[in-house]
Structure formats: structure tokens, C-alpha cells
Amino acid sequence: MKRFDRLERIRRLDPEKxxxxxxxxxxxxxxxxxxxxxxxxxxxxxxxxxxxxxxxxETGELTERTQKRYDDTALLLGAVVEHGFDGDEGRTAIRRxxxxxxSYDIADDDMRYVLCTFVVMPKRWIDAYGWRRLSRHETxxxxxxxxxxxxxxxIKDIPKTYEEFETFLDAxxxxxxxTDAGARxxxxxxxxxxxxxxxxxxxxxxRLATLALLDDSLLEAFRYEPPSAATRASVRQAVRARGRLxxxxxxxxxxxxxxxxxxxxxxxxxxxxxxLGTRPVPGVQGCPIRRTGGxxxxxxx
Numbered sequence: 653m654k655r656f657d658r659l660e661r662i663r664r665l666d667p668e669k670x671x672x673x674x675x676x677x678x679x680x681x682x683x684x685x686x687x688x689x690x691x692x693x694x695x696x697x698x699x700x701x702x703x704x705x706x707x708x709x710e711t712g713e714l715t716e717r718t719q720k721r722y723d724d725t726a727l728l729l730g731a732v733v734e735h736g737f738d739g740d741e742g743r744t745a746i747r748r749x750x751x752x753x754x755s756y757d758i759a760d761d762d763m764r765y766v767l768c769t770f771v772v773m774p775k776r777w778i779d780a781y782g783w784r785r786l787s788r789h790e791t792x793x794x795x796x797x798x799x800x801x802x803x804x805x806x807i808k809d810i811p812k813t814y815e816e817f818e819t820f821l822d823a824x825x826x827x828x829x830x831t832d833a834g835a836r837x838x839x840x841x842x843x844x845x846x847x848x849x850x851x852x853x854x855x856x857x858x859r860l861a862t863l864a865l866l867d868d869s870l871l872e873a874f875r876y877e878p879p880s881a882a883t884r885a886s887v888r889q890a891v892r893a894r895g896r897l898x899x900x901x902x903x904x905x906x907x908x909x910x911x912x913x914x915x916x917x918x919x920x921x922x923x924x925x926x927x928l929g930t931r932p933v934p935g936v937q938g939c940p941i942r943r944t945g946g947x948x949x950x951x952x953x
Contacts, residue, residue, distance in 0.1 A: 680733070690776075791814050
């Protein structure tokens, strides 16, 4: 297999009808490392919306059990990619996601915004740092994939095209990014978690490199001092260099799914999808009353 053979296979598929297959090829074969980093930063930037960051701080999940929350989120989302919307494990993962979300009074616009980050941020990351740019087939397939996921989650008025996803995300961030003490605690805990994946002596360097990859709007929202222009340029050049190196390597033959990511530390003996995540009790640890509509959006049995 040659480096661009899989891209040619993707281009022979229908991005509407074969969206899951294309998305799986893209995330598990072509760009597994890039998608992992992009989705980490996609979720991270949602903390800059004060009511999202504040709610996450109130639950304590991302400040007191940061690694577990990271693991569970990656494994639940990854189970849908690996097993599909109709597979038992994929359906179970969606059910757990919905059970957790429906325990909180989350605004529809916030749910829609988070979904937009999953579509827009990976494309922006891969176009900037990947070994090739994301193809139009992959972009359309990603839109179809997340529109399907959004419908399973009961999200209303989901954008229809990539351009609509991008427009909604940019407008939402311009209107809603802001500073919040709770969100800053969640951000600090997340940066600490990312640094913990490397030798302790490298922690300050990892934190600085992560900040160098953030845009000015995020740095301002979290009140972080921006890294120097030279630092930002060096870090971004290094990530681009990694992409150029990957381009010269043989293509991946076996898929790499989220459950195989080395950053997932909490389940050395394996896990059950049905047991992942939290089971919030209304009125306890930041959990408000159940959302209107209860379990709407749960996939059918």
C-alpha cells in the first residue's frame, strides 16, 4: 500500500452514504494522532464559554477526577466511531452520553456549539499540521457523521454543511467567550493532566507548548499570558515538521482507535462501555434538576 492509496479509496466512496466508513478511515488510519489532539483542543475550547466551564467546575469531574473524565469521554466517543451507530457498543455509548447530559440543564445552543467543535477543529488542525490536508470527501463525511450523532443526542437545528458549522462556531465564540474563575480551574486542571502524560521534568515545557498552540481568544478568556511570538512559531513549526515526517512514512495498515491511545490511563485491565462516565444525582455535586424532556434523544432499544 502506498501513502495516498487510502485517500483514493476514500474518494471512491460516497461521503453521504458511506460517511461512517470514511470517518473511520480518516480517524483510525490516516490521522489518529491528529484527531486525538484536535478533539482534545475542541473540548478544551468549550471551557471558555463561561456557563459551560462553570458547570464543569461545579460538577468537580474535570477538576478532581480529570484523568477519568478524559478517559471516559474519549472511550465513549471512540466506541461510536469503532462500532457504529447501530452496533451494540455504539448504541450503549450514546445512551451513556445522553444519560449524563440529560442530568444537567444544558442550553441547546451550548450542545450545538460543542458538536460544532468536533467538526471544525479537526479540519483546522489537520489542514495546519497534518501530513496532508483533509479532503472534501472527509470533510463532508465528518459533517454527516456528527449530524447523525447530534440527532441521536436530541440536538436541534444542527448545521447542514461544514461552512454552516464553521460559521456557527465562530459567531458563538465571538458572542460567548469570556472569563470565569471556575472555567479557569477546569482549564488549569486540563493543562496539568496533559503535562502529567510526560516525565515530570518536562511538565513546564509541555504546558508552554500547549499554550503556544492556543489562539488569542482562548488565552484572553482564561487570562493566560501569551507565549512569545518566537515560542509560538517554534512550537507550531515543530508540529508541522511531525506532519511532514509522517508523510514520508509507510501508511498505517491496522486501525488505531481511541481505546488504544496511550493517554488513556484509567483502565489497565479493560473497561465496559456501559460502566463508563458518571451517574449524577440531581442536587448533588453541581448537578441541577434534570433537563426538560428527560431522556429524549436516547437511541431506541
